[in-house]
Amino acid sequence: MENPNLNPNLNPNVVSIYAGNNCTGEVTLIPVMPMRPELAQAYIPYQIYSRIMPAQEALKKGTVFPELVK
Amino acid sequence: MWLYEKKTQYPINIKKPDPRMAMNILTQYGGPNGELAASLRYLSQRFSMPTKETKAILNDIGTEELAHLEMIGTMVHQLMDKVPPKELERLHVDTLYAVHGRAVYPSDSNGVPFTAAYIESMEDPIANLNENLAAEQKARATYEYLIRMADDPDVIDPLRFLREREVVHYQRFGEALRIVQEVMGSKKFY
Ligand SMILES: [Fe+2]
Numbered sequence: 433m434e435n436p437n438l439n440p441n442l443n444p445n446v447v448s449i450y451a452g453n454n455c456t457g458e459v460t461l462i463p464v465m466p467m468r469p470e471l472a473q474a475y476i477p478y479q480i481y482s483r484i485m486p487a488q489e490a491l492k493k494g495t496v497f498p499e500l501v502k
Numbered sequence: 503m504w505l506y507e508k509k510t511q512y513p514i515n516i517k518k519p520d521p522r523m524a525m526n527i528l529t530q531y532g533g534p535n536g537e538l539a540a541s542l543r544y545l546s547q548r549f550s551m552p553t554k555e556t557k558a559i560l561n562d563i564g565t566e567e568l569a570h571l572e573m574i575g576t577m578v579h580q581l582m583d584k585v586p587p588k589e590l591e592r593l594h595v596d597t598l599y600a601v602h603g604r605a606v607y608p609s610d611s612n613g614v615p616f617t618a619a620y621i622e623s624m625e626d627p628i629a630n631l632n633e634n635l636a637a638e639q640k641a642r643a644t645y646e647y648l649i650r651m652a653d654d655p656d657v658i659d660p661l662r663f664l665r666e667r668e669v670v671h672y673q674r675f676g677e678a679l680r681i682v683q684e685v686m687g688s689k690k691f692y
Contacts, residue, residue: 476676
């Protein structure tokens with residue numbers, strides 16, 4: 433891990449993405465917002481997963497993620 | 503391939519017919535910001551996505567949009583079902599009846615038939631993902647218009663569910679865009 437800013441253990445604003453199911457396979461590290469944003473590009477903040485809602489409530493809301501209820 | 507589940511993604515049980523609302527909701531079946539356009543757009547674009555994750559995101563969302571198409575078709579059908587033609591005439595929904603009867607046909611609310619010209623599928627994944635963000639925002643806005651016009655909770659609840667799914671899809675396409683930017687960031691393609 434060359435860059436400590438890109439280490440998910442040191443930086444809570446970095447998300448690990450796995451190519452396989454159940455956190456297996458090649459991993460890509462994505463910061464919540466880009467470290468070096470470029471002009472003429474659109475950026476959406478990456479979601480950090482936290483708690484999920486119970487199934488019945490999630491069906492009613494349309495998502496299991498409370499932070500995405502808008 | 504697909505596995506079919508014999509139920510809608512969100513339960514739909516409309517007791518009170520409302521042909522005007524059926525005609526309004528019809529645009530989400532075969533209109534420019536509708537579910538058919540969304541599903542065909544993502545299921546076609548998925549082949550040109552550069553990573554496994556982004557292919558999977560388009561495949562999953564495209565599949566879900568087909569489930570939304572089924573929900574919208576169910577709503578239109580239940581809102582139009584068994585309404586007498588004279589009543590359709592009184593409510594000014596008779597021009598749709600003259601063309602299709604009370605069938606569910608992929609058109610917008612004005613009867614303009616569905617066309618693949620509503621969608622794009624390019625080899626450039628950044629171009630595709632920018633289109634998809636716009637498509638999700640337009641679908642969300644359409645559901646907001648429909649919710650404002652509806653007054654039956656049996657109609658409003660599934661519309662609110664579909665609106666929230668567009669919010670989630672927007673976020674996922676944004677993340678797909680981030681993956682493409684990060685993974686391909688070092689390479690230049692021109
Ligand atoms: Fe969507």
